[in-house]
Amino acid sequence: MENMESQTSYKATVQEEESDIFLTRNSPVTLKFHDVIYKIKTTKWGFLKNTKAEEKVILNGVTGMAQSGEILAMLGPSGSGKTTLLAALGGRLGGKLHGSITYNGKAFSNVMKRNTGFVTQDDILYPHLTVVETVVFTALLRLPKSFTTKEKIVHAKSVMAQLGLTKCKDSIIGGPLLRGISGGERKRVSIGQEMLINPSLLFLDEPTSGLDSTIAKRIVSTLWELANGGRTVVMTIHQPSSRMYCMFHKVLLLSEGNLLYFGKGSKAMEYFSSIGYAPMTMAMNPSDFLLDLSNGVYTDQSNEDHALNKRKLISAYRNYFDAKLQPVLHEITEYDKCKGRIEDNGFGEWPTSWPQQFLVLLKRDVKERKYASFSGMRICQVLMVALIAGLLWYKSDISHLQDQIGILFFISSFWSSMALFQAIFTFPQELTILKKERSSGMYRLSSYFMSRMVGDLPMELGLPTIFLAIVYWMAGLKPNVANFIYTMLSVFLNVLVSQGLGLAISAIVMEQKSASTLASVIMPTSILLGGYYNQHVPKFIAWLKYFSTHYYVYHLVIGSQYGTSDTYPCSNGQCLVAEHPVIKQVGLHLQGKITAALALFIMLIGFRLVAYLALMRIGVTKKA
Secondary structure, eight states: OHHHHHHHHHHHHHHHHHTTSOOOOOOOOOEEEEEEEEEEEEEEOOTTSOOEEEEEEEEEEEEEEEOTTOEEEEEOOTTSSHHHHHHHHTTOOOSEEEEEEEETTBOOOHHHHTTEEEEOSSOOOOTTSBHHHHHHHHHHHHSOTTSOHHHHHHHHHHHHHHTTOSTTTTSBOOBTTBOOSOHHHHHHHHHHHHHTTOOSEEEEESTTTTOOHHHHHHHHHHHHHHHHTTOEEEEEOSSOOHHHHTTOSEEEEEETTEEEEEEEGGGHHHHHHHTTOOOSOTTSOHHHHHHHHHTTOSSOOTTOOHHHHHHHHHHHHHHHIIIIIHHHHHOOOHHHHHTOOOOOOSOOSSSSOHHHHHHHHHHHHHHHHHHHHTOHHHHHHHHHHHHHHHHHTTTOOGGGHHHHHHHHHHHHHHHHHHHHHHHTTHHHHHHHHHHHHHHTTOSOHHHHHHHHHHHHHHHHHHHHHHHHHHHHHHTTOOOOHHHHHHHHHHHHHHHHHHHHHHHHHHHHHOOHHHHHHHHHHHHHHHHHTTSSSOSOOOHHHHGGGGGOHHHHHHHHHHHTTOOTTOEEEETTEEEEGGGSHHHHTTOOOHHHHHHHHHHHHHHHHHHHHHHHHHHHHTTTTOOO
């Protein structure tokens, strides 16, 4: 009872605070699409023959309309073209798209995009953020700069209250291997992210996918309430229950990209009965009957010609459309004319400034990624390797020069590999959420990229510091603070350069297995060319060392411990460290160290620039 009272009080407080916030009322939108055709090119491979490029028709002359206050549900089996049509209507489809799609009689524009919400089939959310953090961060990025931070937070909480998310507001989102909120709550969070901008037009791709009938009904009821508030809701749905079907104002049925029916959901059974396809039983779920027809199934007899049924249904609807529906869909009423202008909600080209985007993304990135960067397993891994390495090289002073060189090369190799293989999974894992947020125009690619780079610094450099603090003193390296700091800075630079290489690989390849394969070739090659394992590299391949990060890091870590006047015990008494075979080819001169540091700084910037350009190349910079 106390919990219910607290939630009621919370909602009342939020609504009272929001009353002081000016939000642009969503403008009514009538969506019309006529003769929409979409084709893709497919490559056909032949044995010992040239490949042939063929065009496949995904949508074949689809026509329909959705008005404010309505839910348009698009039905059809898998592969019928529902999601493709939804993407086309939402302005998110490229390629050979033909036909007419208008919003209050006008083409898709930036103003329309800022009045449109799009909920994808998969809930693309950060698993470690809580519900309130997820919605608030989205509000801070998507709401215009005319709002104060407090007003954005209040509005985010108001949307959560509207969608019934206050009970789970402090629960994490979760993922496949991390327990969090339920599937229905995740879907409502996804809807809430789009509701923040008070959209006039809301698209949803399979919003009930993977949910039980009760939760699915609750989601559709929420959408019905949103439509009832004056929004236009367009959704794809696979197999709704009869209770959900009754809430659809209009239904569009597809079969292999062809339109079988468009009109009121309540009139669908009547239409198919009129063309000779009456349901076998009146108690049948209308959506089940429609999906059977879209698959060409009517009588369930083994000798039934499904292809023939489809051709008859397509032909019958074309005749019906030409005779009755086409005049209606082409008619522009006086009501549509007066609401034809869609008001700009003041979001501008970008809702917030570059510094605001950077700070919000930085805070969100640190909150999300700290769990992976400082996971118990990773900390244990680093501590175990540090202790084992420290014990193996315990008190290895300069009299064991070869061993000291070995531990220095091991430290650089270990952390370059760790940083590289941690970074190669970055963009493949974040690509879906990056595309989703960028397509909504939430932030610039540059602000995302810079926040990612800055956010990595404390997380990527924290564990190397702990590792080096253990190994350095146990291994008997120079017990001098200056030498320790020099070694640590060399390792830091090594980590950041290797991370940059991993980011470049991940942005170029964008597939985790292929990126891992490429990295597993590049990293050992770089280590072999570093100068520790082989001092007599053939001249025809020796030039490759100048592209090896380890070659330059090796210069720095050796220089962090030894000077040109240092000696070590040898068979001749005392020998110069600079004359040791492994060190001689590296050299201990200041110029060599400066050159190595400069080369690594160039790589540090260059690899990240390559990663950024690769992200631009795959189209992530596009806002739609």
